[in-house]
Amino acid sequence: MSARTHILDAATELVRRQGFAGTSVDALCAHAGVTKGAFFHHFASKEALGVAAADAWSEHAGALFGGGEWHRDPDPVARVLGYVDYRKALIAGEPAEFTCLAGTMVQEVHETSPAIRDACRRSIFGHAETLEADFAAAIAARGVVGTTAESLALHTQAVLQGGFILSKASGDTAPA
Amino acid sequence: MSARTHILDAATELVRRQGFAGTSVDALCAHAGVTKGAFFHHFASKEALGVAAADAWSEHAGALFGGGEWHRDPDPVARVLGYVDYRKALIAGEPAEFTCLAGTMVQEVHETSPAIRDACRRSIFGHAETLEADFAAAIAARGVVGTTAESLALHTQAVLQGGFILSKASGDTAPA
DNA sequence: ACTCACATACCGACTGGTTGGTATGTTCAT
């Protein structure tokens, strides 16, 4: 595994634990087992690392939720419930292990770093978009009125992000 | 207004905008119009300021939601809806103006500062508790089964916190 | 009435360590 990947992994872990501003480049390098020279060889700045980490997080989410077996269920309602069950199963252990990198980062930097904020927005809203098709089919199958697939998908993301905050505050896994 | 209050106000604004680690003591002092000496006279450390800011936030929320006219409605369902409407009305302008200080802080410091984390937990969960009575009455009035007032109250907080994140990420007020 | 001992509120220069970032190599596969 390359130094770049090591740094990205370290960023994913440390930022989820201590936030972006609370994680220094030195700490990142120490945790990744690389030197500062390697860091600034691969990333022009700490901000660039933040953008790259958010992008890597998007890919990570795509790989995690793209290949699930629940996608093959012919019933769209079952597909949605399969997604929810899978997410529930992921919520275990320490907050740093199941919490969302993009959600954590965007809280701090939404005003100070537009580049990172946009990368986080792409990650969160992009993931929501991948859910829309199943939601739309499930809505049609059940004849539900009064909501759109888009707003429902965004609502699930809001509940998740908010649940992460509550579990960080309480040290518990209540949000599920 | 005392220097202490000025510092607390500055903390509320700057931390919501840039996060806790991203806000230096110098920046706090400059924004509050006080000196470093005044800061460390009133607060033993930056962490102590964080705790005090979260506590002040709890009081702020109590004052904001404690005296609403919707509380006097005899119908518990209307009381709940009144609360929701009031929260909706608060969500306007920039994210830093309607976003939750406790939710923002606890994301960063939940692992590094137990004292601040506990103060944030008290703020969020304490506010949820104030909603439980109305939720319980509304559940009873409507004959709803399958949920508890506590889990519903926490759910509303999760949706709010998550909505704040989405609006910070998108720069929009979609969460309502 | 006076003053002495003590407390509170605040000032701002200073310190030692940390920060993000840079300059200058070295190693090694092509």
Add this chain to the structure above:
DNA sequence: ATGAACATACCAACCAGTCGGTATGTGAGT
């Protein structure tokens, strides 16, 4: 021999926190 991938040493700015000092009370003893 060239360029990508890394290492080492270093820097100026900034960080949280300290410290000696001033200004303004405040209550007790005389």
